[in-house]
Amino acid sequence: MTDLVFVDTNVVVYARDAAHARKQSRAAAWMNHLWTTRAGRVSFQVLQEFYVTVTAKLKPGMKPKVAREEARALMSWDPIVAGASVIEGAWVVQDKYRLSWWDALIVSSALAASCSYLLTEDMQDGQIIDTMRVVSPFAHSPEELLG
Numbered sequence: 001m002t003d004l005v006f007v008d009t010n011v012v013v014y015a016r017d018a019a020h021a022r023k024q025s026r027a028a029a030w031m032n033h034l035w036t037t038r039a040g041r042v043s044f045q046v047l048q049e050f051y052v053t054v055t056a057k058l059k060p061g062m063k064p065k066v067a068r069e070e071a072r073a074l075m076s077w078d079p080i081v082a083g084a085s086v087i088e089g090a091w092v093v094q095d096k097y098r099l100s101w102w103d104a105l106i107v108s109s110a111l112a113a114s115c116s117y118l119l120t121e122d123m124q125d126g127q128i129i130d131t132m133r134v135v136s137p138f139a140h141s142p143e144e145l146l147g
Helices: 009-014 021-037 044-057 064-077 084-097 101-112 142-146
Strands: 005-007 117-119 132-135
Touching (some): 005 021, 021 142, 044 064, 044 101
Parallel strands (some): 005 117, 117 132
16 A cells, blocks of 8 residues: 655645745655655645635735635545544644644644655654654655655
């Protein structure tokens, strides 16, 4: 079975952000690999943050219709809902690892999705959180990590 990879918002956004060409290229390579292998996972938090960021914060921003199509496509990645168990898990992660609330919620969602890896630039590359490894998409290629 392919190891599952939880993708943080910043990776999904960089894959569409032409203002950061190097990061866009690396993030797009990860997204393409995860689409091909069907190993990508997200949460509804990621989908919400993606939509707001690409439509309101990127310059130039995406048109809402296009951003909605992208978010809908990502819904095929079985988004995790921030229900009671995810929130309880986020509190544990926040206290144990001293993460911000939003990062703890991402970690808890990734753990709830049984992911082996969390792809993000917001945490320390290589950090192990419970059964999952944090991976910077800009320090590792998908082939290097997943084969």
